[in-house]
Amino acid sequence: xxxxxxxxxxxxxxxxxxxxxxxxxxxxxxxxxxxxxxxxxxxxxxxxxxxxxxxxxxxxxxxxxxxxxxxxxxxxxxxxxxxxxxxxxxxxxxxxxxxxxxxxxxxxxxxxxxxxxxxxxxx
Numbered sequence: 001x002x003x004x005x006x007x008x009x010x011x012x013x014x015x016x017x018x019x020x021x022x023x024x025x026x027x028x029x030x031x032x033x034x035x036x037x038x039x040x041x042x043x044x045x046x047x048x049x050x051x052x053x054x055x056x057x058x059x060x061x062x063x064x065x066x067x068x069x070x071x072x073x074x075x076x077x078x079x080x081x082x083x084x085x086x087x088x089x090x091x092x093x094x095x096x097x098x099x100x101x102x103x104x105x106x107x108x109x110x111x112x113x114x115x116x117x118x119x120x121x122x123x
Contacts (some may be wrong), residue, residue, distance in 0.1 A: 002094045002112040009090060009117030016082050016121070022075040030095040031052030033077045034090035034107055035067060035119075042091070044105025046077060055104050059085070060082055066069050082121045089116040 003025035012018055020033065030122045032047035044068035054066050065078040075092055093110035103109045 001031060001096070002028050004028075004092045004094060004112055004114035006090065006114040006117040009119045011120040011122065013116060014083055014119075014123050017078070017080045018110045019079040019081065020090055020117060020119075022077075024073040024075065024092075024094060027070060028086045028094035028096075028112070030097075030099040030104065031068065031075050032095075032104060033075070034040075034091045034093055035086075036091070036116075037088040040088075042107050044107065045090070047099075047104035048075070048105070049075055049099065050118070055101070057105060072085055079119070085123050086123050087119060088121055089118050091116045096109045 002023055008020040027056045030049045033045045034042050035045050036042040046055045048066045063081045067076045092114040094112040095109045099109050
């Protein structure tokens with residue numbers, strides 16, 4: 001398994017921006033960001049395969065951007081125009097195998113997880 005460490009969470013007002021980072025102990029082809037709000041299931045937010053192929057949950061399309069710097073084994077999530085509904089613990093995840101497109105945002109596709117970073121958006 002890969003070790004993952006997230007950072008960059010915080011508290012912002014609605015309409016603000018944050019950039020999350022996730023440093024991995026090794027390169028992994030398929031990686032993703034998930035989030036979990038209190039009382040809700042963990043949901044996939046965005047995923048990336050290879051260097052630039054990405055997919056997003058409908059709720060964040062046009063507002064969030066996932067990217068990676070392979071030279072630094074670092075995954076990013078740029079979050080713009082944040083809404084109170086984006087409030088959650090955000091987790092970085094890495095898959096132990098190459099994933100099919102249809103399962104990129106399913107948590108059970110990933111076997112390595114970070115500890116999470118809290119994002120709070122106030123109205």
